[in-house]
Amino acid sequence: MRYVFQGVLMTLERAGEVVRKFFTFGHNLTGIAILIEKSTAEIIGFAGLFPCTALGVDDFEIGFLLARQAWGRDIAVGISQAQLAFGFEQLGSGRLLGLAGPKNRPSIHAPKKSR
Template identity: 45%
Template sequence: MHRSAEIIVTPRLILRSLASADIQVLYDHVLSDAAVMAAALFGGPMSFSQSIRFIDRSFDNGSGKRGLGVLVERDTQQVVGFAGLLQCAALGKPDFELGFVLRRSAWGRGYATEIGRGQLHYGFHVLGLPRILALASPKNNASIAVLKKIGMDFHSNVLDAQRGDRLVYAARRPL
């Protein structure tokens, strides 16, 4: 596996590409945790083999541009979750969706807001995207509050074939 590269740096967090050692940590503290995964992705915890398939399919694998990355605290280098921009066709056009999933010990610390703002800045000012979406489970009140706080507006409801009912939030690149 490649040497991990920093993708987004915020005051307290670094979003970086995946390193081999991250896989077990992500599985133990995020992907296998029923409480964490209840309103994320497919609505439930993943087995280890499902986690590996998800990571292989969704993480940036060193490109450093698009895909998920590992979210770590700058001060401690502790893995606190994952985030990133994934291709998304929820509205029938090629868009990118921002996302973040945090381990329970990172909840309530403002990390979702911080990395959400970082992803918007990166998507608009580094990648030059015209619009960024976010899809949230209607049950995920914490994520919905974060999306509103970072300036995303409710767009519509969609039924995603794999993820079920989702609320779509959107932000446009500032002029």
């Protein structure tokens, strides 16, 4: 949470807005989905491709959020590899955005390591 949602807890109302806007429901191929540790069935984060207009046009943003216990295990690299392949090969996107704050080095390096 240090680098997402301005690093502060959300109100219940704001959390509902975020879930409805960004999470995957039904047959949508894009949006954020829950990441689960197979061995424990524990939720370890969220990841997905979701619509983004940061550059003034319709793009998709690579997004992930990992619980602290999932850090340092190259999970973000695997997520980035899967998102890049899905976005370019399955969705036919010409560009995918990876937005991260300048202090968020792990999130900046994960897509770079996945090339």
